[in-house]
Amino acid sequence: MKVILQQDVKGQGKKGQMVEVSDGYGRNFLLPRKLAVEATAENINTMKMQDKAKAARMAEEKAAAEAAAERLKSCQVKIRARAGQGGRLFGSITSKEISEELKAQHGIDVNKSKIILSEPIKSFGSFEVKCKLGSEVTGTIYVLAAEDK
Numbered sequence: 001m002k003v004i005l006q007q008d009v010k011g012q013g014k015k016g017q018m019v020e021v022s023d024g025y026g027r028n029f030l031l032p033r034k035l036a037v038e039a040t041a042e043n044i045n046t047m048k049m050q051d052k053a054k055a056a057r058m059a060e061e062k063a064a065a066e067a068a069a070e071r072l073k074s075c076q077v078k079i080r081a082r083a084g085q086g087g088r089l090f091g092s093i094t095s096k097e098i099s100e101e102l103k104a105q106h107g108i109d110v111n112k113s114k115i116i117l118s119e120p121i122k123s124f125g126s127f128e129v130k131c132k133l134g135s136e137v138t139g140t141i142y143v144l145a146a147e148d149k
Helices: 023-030 041-073 095-106
Strands: 002-005 018-020 036-038 076-081 088-093 121-123 125-134 137-147
Touching: 002 023, 002 041, 023 036, 041 125, 041 137, 076 088, 076 095, 088 137, 095 137, 121 137
Parallel strands: 076 137
Antiparallel strands: 002 018, 002 036, 088 121, 125 137
């Protein structure tokens, strides 16, 4: 019996796959629990349409992420922070502060969880911070830490 999985099923496959299962397993376990639907012509067409829509959505998201990466190349985020002796900051500059300043200064909205700081920024200067904008797309945010007077 051929079925199209509606959810991931351990030992059978992932959601959206068409798999061959024994008649009893399909009729008595998968279908009643709504883990799969029978592979009729209509259901196969629906699956193909969903795959096309998903591919189009992924392409659109990737294009938007690449556009955001290009916009990030041309802008620098200036963050003012208080400092003690020797040019060391009180505390550090976090990804949340970088995200907020990026939105305020340039209107680019990047979630703080997508900003990757290898180590906290604890001194003044210019830094390059990587951020994951989407699947396989990374951008660079240029951060300038300046003294608050």
